[in-house]
Every structure is written in structure tokens, then in C-alpha cells.
Amino acid sequence: MAVMPQLALAQTRISAPKNSYSPRDDVRLGQEAAREVERQLPLLNDEVVQDYIERVGQRLVAAIPAQFQHPEFHYTFKVVNVRDINAFALPGGPLYVNRGVIEVAHNEGELAGVMAHEISHIALRHGTAQATKAQKFQLPAIGGAILGAIIGGGLGQVIAQGTQTGLGIYFLKYSREYETQADVLGAQIMARAGYDPRDLANMFRTLEREGGSGGPEWLSDHPNPGNRYERIEREAQMLRVSNPIRDTAEFERIKERLRSMGRAPSMQEVQSGGRRYPQGGGPRGRVEMPSRSYRTYTGNLFRVSVPDNWRELAGGSSTIFAPDGAYGEVQGQFVFTHGVQIGIARAQAAELRRATDNFINTLIQGNSYLRQQGGYQRAYLSGREALRARLAGESYITGRTEIVEVYTTLLRGGDLFYVITVAPQSDYSGFQSAFNTVLRSIQLND
Structure with a gap:
């Protein structure tokens, strides 16, 4: 049991001020x-x-x-x-x-x-x-x-x-x-x-x-x-x-x-910038660690396994998978702080490296705090040759260093298929296993 400090009896007496509210x-x-x-x-x-x-x-x-x-x-x-x-x-x-x-x-x-x-x-x-x-x-x-x-x-x-x-x-x-x-x-x-x-x-x-x-x-x-x-x-x-x-x-x-x-x-x-922070949590609440249980999401072009405590948030040509508390709107634009984005972009070149260069440049233009860390590494998505790039920077949303990894591969029709993983550096180790599971599970059906 904690023992309260002994207090002298001569301490000042205080009276709460008049208040007409309850x-x-x-x-x-x-x-x-x-x-x-x-x-x-x-x-x-x-x-x-x-x-x-x-x-x-x-x-x-x-x-x-x-x-x-x-x-x-x-x-x-x-x-x-x-x-x-x-x-x-x-x-x-x-x-x-x-x-x-x-x-x-x-x-x-x-x-x-x-x-x-x-x-x-x-x-x-x-x-x-x-x-x-x-x-x-x-x-x-x-x-x-x-x-x-x-x-x-x-x-x-x-x-x-x-x-x-x-x-x-x-x-x-x-x-x-x-x-x-x-x-x-x-x-x-x-x-x-x-x-x-x-x-x-x-x-x-x-x-x-x-x-x-x-x-x-x-x-x-x-x-x-x-x-x-x-x-x-x-x-x-x-x-x-x-x-x-x-x-x-x-x-x-x-x-x-x-x-x-x-x-x-x-x-x-x-x-x-008059920025508004993600509702439903994000930087204002705790983000759950990825569940060890997975469920399968099937889209028009791909199938993937994601933690069962992540929501799918579809829009346009991509789908974001993120836990509660990690997404919302900033100045009318949807953002997320933890999770994975999977989508298709029109390739600006027929060769994977050049198409990826263009995609990364566009990504950085829209997220000016990010900088590419080093060159590309070889990777695989659904058994296909892919490129992996790492970006990092201090996020204006969380105020922390954010790690973003981008994986790209070309589809048979010539478009660029991409997977983006996102988490603050301090949380990244807790999400790394889930990210790897998601990447290994992707099956393309183009």
C-alpha cells in the first residue's frame, strides 16, 4: 500500500468560486x-x-x-x-x-x-x-x-x-x-x-x-x-x-x-495548411497491432490475405487495408497512417524500371515529406519479377518518421500493379510480419 505523505494542518484553505452550472x-x-x-x-x-x-x-x-x-x-x-x-x-x-x-x-x-x-x-x-x-x-x-x-x-x-x-x-x-x-x-x-x-x-x-x-x-x-x-x-x-x-x-x-x-x-x-486529422482514430487514438488471424479479400484483379482486424477501404483504382484508428480525411483527401494500399496505375513506360521511376516521382510529389532511401531491390509479386523501393520522411499527420515501401510489377496489359506498405518507424517492426504475409499471399489473375 502507498503511504500518503504527512501534511501540515496549516495549509491554505481554498473555496471553489461561485458557479451557476452543475x-x-x-x-x-x-x-x-x-x-x-x-x-x-x-x-x-x-x-x-x-x-x-x-x-x-x-x-x-x-x-x-x-x-x-x-x-x-x-x-x-x-x-x-x-x-x-x-x-x-x-x-x-x-x-x-x-x-x-x-x-x-x-x-x-x-x-x-x-x-x-x-x-x-x-x-x-x-x-x-x-x-x-x-x-x-x-x-x-x-x-x-x-x-x-x-x-x-x-x-x-x-x-x-x-x-x-x-x-x-x-x-x-x-x-x-x-x-x-x-x-x-x-x-x-x-x-x-x-x-x-x-x-x-x-x-x-x-x-x-x-x-x-x-x-x-x-x-x-x-x-x-x-x-x-x-x-x-x-x-x-x-x-x-x-x-x-x-x-x-x-x-x-x-x-x-x-x-x-x-x-x-x-x-x-x-x-x-488548415489540416484536419483522420477521424475514427489515426493520430488521435491507439492503432491495434495486426491480428494473427487472416481473411481473404478477392477483387477484380487480385486476391490477398489480410489481418482480420483490418478494414478494406476501396476507392478508384486502389484498395486500402488498414486497422481502425489509422485512416481518415485530411483536407478532403483520404489518408492512412498504418496499413497496405494495393492498386493499378497507368504505366508511363513499357519497361518496369522506368514505369516505377515515374510512379515513385508521382508518389513523392503528392507526399512531399517523403524521400527515396537508396536504389531498387529485386522482389516478386505473385511469382512475377517486381521492384521494391523504400521511402521515408517525417509525416505531418503523426509527427513521426514514416516508412513507406513500394512494390511494383507490370501486368500483362501493360499497366503497373503496385503494393504500398505504410507505418511509422517506431511501429514498423510490429507490422513487418503482417506486411510480409500480405505480399506473399497476393495472387494476380490478369
């Missing part, structure tokens, strides 16, 4: 906003990092004082795959931490400090408390405005269409009074969870240094109420924590794992 309203508003957030922002699709953040978050949630526990609330913790230093919480429990926050934190205590501060805004119901101050606005209109403030720029404007202009800034950029409350309650939650509250103060200093002259977005949304560091330090002195959690081996492993993924995109890069 906790159920918080939950409804938060869920509506979370659905839009996860349609618009690239969540980090990495089970190891996600599980770690969830464990830290739930440890903090368990330490919320009883008077601020709301049975209706469901706290969730997800990582947004952008390098900007920011975190935000939605009413009723959804909490999002940008990858940049994890990367700049010096230890787990600093990361927990950011999360405890955001949890405090949820527990004290600050979002709907601020809505109470502006009662002329109706609750349904607030949701889109909150999203506009979270995402900002072009995407935020799209989300906030039809809502009251400017509400988002008002409802997410908390008052200094609420910031003081979140600082104090955050410190108390940290101590009850076994962290040193001083790490919350240290994280504010870290963010100021990392953010440069303008400061990171998180500090602009959470203004300094005055003497912030001194106030947190004073509260920390009233909270006794023996052997606080700071550096953990797991925290260091998570940071190393993030470094191995390459550079995360900035929020500006995400916004630049």
Missing part, C-alpha cells in the same frame, strides 16, 4: 470540446508515452482533496504531438499535455506540477465559474469559443464559427484569482501525491526560460498573479513531503523515447 454541465461541455480537439490536433500515437502520462495523471487525481472530488468527472490525459510548450484542461476531466512540456521538464516533479495545476482548474470548475461571470452567454456557445482559444489561428476560427467572438480568450485565460487558487491547490495535490510542490514553482521558471522574451503559450494563458513563486514556496513549507518523487528512471526513458521520434511539428506548422 457538474454535469462541466462534463457535457468538456466532452463536446474534447471531440473537436481530437479531430483537430495530432495526438501522440505512442502507447508507452500515453500509459506513462496516464499513470502520473491518475496518481494526482487520487490526491485531489475530498471536497473537490466530483463523481461525475472522468479525468483523462493525452499527449499532443507538437513541440510548443503548452497544456490545457477542459471542464469535467479531459486534460492535454503538449509533447514540448515533457521535453523541457527537468524531472517528473516538474511535469507533475503542470498537470496538478491543470487538474486544479478542473476540480475547482474554473471554466464554468468564469462562464457564470458572463451569464448573458449561453453554455452551448461557450464550447466552440473555448476550442478557438485552445487551438488559435485558422483552425480555432473554423471551430468557433457561429459562437460569440472573443469568448474563447475570456474563458481559457484564467483570472489571476483563479491562477492563485490553481497554484495553491496544485501544490497541495502534489504533496498529497508524493511530489515536492517546489517543483511546480521550478517549472514556471523553466517555462519562462524556455519561452524566450514572449514566454510560452501556457504562461500567457495562465498569467502570473503576482509573487507566484514566493506563494508556492510558502505553501510548500506548510506541506511536509518525505523523499519526494523527482527523477525517475521511467521519466528519463520517456524523454529518450521522444528524442528517438525526431522533431515534433510546431503548432504553426499544424495550422499552416
Whole structure:
């Protein structure tokens, strides 16, 4: 059993602000906003990092004082795959931490400090408390405005269409009074969870240094109420924590794992094309590993065996086979992050090598982040001579290095038959066996 740290009796007493909305309203508003957030922002699709953040978050949630526990609330913790230093919480429990926050934190205590501060805004119901101050606005209109403030720029404007202009800034950029409350309650939650509250103060200093002259977005949304560091330090002195959690081996492993993924995109890069991320999962959810059971798909030209947890998504001259959570639309164009595409292209030359050159060039033109890695290798498809090429690049959808392998062979009528396998580099080993099985199973009947 975990032993809760002994807390001094002199800790500051906090009262939740006046609120004319019910906790159920918080939950409804938060869920509506979370659905839009996860349609618009690239969540980090990495089970190891996600599980770690969830464990830290739930440890903090368990330490919320009883008077601020709301049975209706469901706290969730997800990582947004952008390098900007920011975190935000939605009413009723959804909490999002940008990858940049994890990367700049010096230890787990600093990361927990950011999360405890955001949890405090949820527990004290600050979002709907601020809505109470502006009662002329109706609750349904607030949701889109909150999203506009979270995402900002072009995407935020799209989300906030039809809502009251400017509400988002008002409802997410908390008052200094609420910031003081979140600082104090955050410190108390940290101590009850076994962290040193001083790490919350240290994280504010870290963010100021990392953010440069303008400061990171998180500090602009959470203004300094005055003497912030001194106030947190004073509260920390009233909270006794023996052997606080700071550096953990797991925290260091998570940071190393993030470094191995390459550079995360900035929020500006995400916004630049007004990109929308795949619905039904994709970068916002976990993608299942391929099933070990296979089923047969028979098309007009070919037969293939695919994992039975992959869907077939036919369109035009090709069919995509992908698991749930790995496909959707981006700017009206269908994309997938894991799986196989099988199709036919009109050959621009009678010789396989030249026809493949043209096909690869067209593929790269449509996916400008990809670059061919080395030359062609000999391969076979349905017993026929084929070529294999590997492409790679940092996907703007997942923010991770993507591995794309292209297999081509000529059909008897002169068209080019192709198979494309796709997966992020960090997931590729888990999909390699399925890809090989799919390739070996292909039977052409031209």
C-alpha cells in the first residue's frame, strides 16, 4: 500500500468560486470540446508515452482533496504531438499535455506540477465559474469559443464559427484569482501525491526560460498573479513531503523515447495548411497491432490475405487495408497512417524500371515529406519479377518518421500493379510480419 505523505494542518484553505452550472454541465461541455480537439490536433500515437502520462495523471487525481472530488468527472490525459510548450484542461476531466512540456521538464516533479495545476482548474470548475461571470452567454456557445482559444489561428476560427467572438480568450485565460487558487491547490495535490510542490514553482521558471522574451503559450494563458513563486514556496513549507518523487528512471526513458521520434511539428506548422486529422482514430487514438488471424479479400484483379482486424477501404483504382484508428480525411483527401494500399496505375513506360521511376516521382510529389532511401531491390509479386523501393520522411499527420515501401510489377496489359506498405518507424517492426504475409499471399489473375 502507498503511504500518503504527512501534511501540515496549516495549509491554505481554498473555496471553489461561485458557479451557476452543475457538474454535469462541466462534463457535457468538456466532452463536446474534447471531440473537436481530437479531430483537430495530432495526438501522440505512442502507447508507452500515453500509459506513462496516464499513470502520473491518475496518481494526482487520487490526491485531489475530498471536497473537490466530483463523481461525475472522468479525468483523462493525452499527449499532443507538437513541440510548443503548452497544456490545457477542459471542464469535467479531459486534460492535454503538449509533447514540448515533457521535453523541457527537468524531472517528473516538474511535469507533475503542470498537470496538478491543470487538474486544479478542473476540480475547482474554473471554466464554468468564469462562464457564470458572463451569464448573458449561453453554455452551448461557450464550447466552440473555448476550442478557438485552445487551438488559435485558422483552425480555432473554423471551430468557433457561429459562437460569440472573443469568448474563447475570456474563458481559457484564467483570472489571476483563479491562477492563485490553481497554484495553491496544485501544490497541495502534489504533496498529497508524493511530489515536492517546489517543483511546480521550478517549472514556471523553466517555462519562462524556455519561452524566450514572449514566454510560452501556457504562461500567457495562465498569467502570473503576482509573487507566484514566493506563494508556492510558502505553501510548500506548510506541506511536509518525505523523499519526494523527482527523477525517475521511467521519466528519463520517456524523454529518450521522444528524442528517438525526431522533431515534433510546431503548432504553426499544424495550422499552416488548415489540416484536419483522420477521424475514427489515426493520430488521435491507439492503432491495434495486426491480428494473427487472416481473411481473404478477392477483387477484380487480385486476391490477398489480410489481418482480420483490418478494414478494406476501396476507392478508384486502389484498395486500402488498414486497422481502425489509422485512416481518415485530411483536407478532403483520404489518408492512412498504418496499413497496405494495393492498386493499378497507368504505366508511363513499357519497361518496369522506368514505369516505377515515374510512379515513385508521382508518389513523392503528392507526399512531399517523403524521400527515396537508396536504389531498387529485386522482389516478386505473385511469382512475377517486381521492384521494391523504400521511402521515408517525417509525416505531418503523426509527427513521426514514416516508412513507406513500394512494390511494383507490370501486368500483362501493360499497366503497373503496385503494393504500398505504410507505418511509422517506431511501429514498423510490429507490422513487418503482417506486411510480409500480405505480399506473399497476393495472387494476380490478369
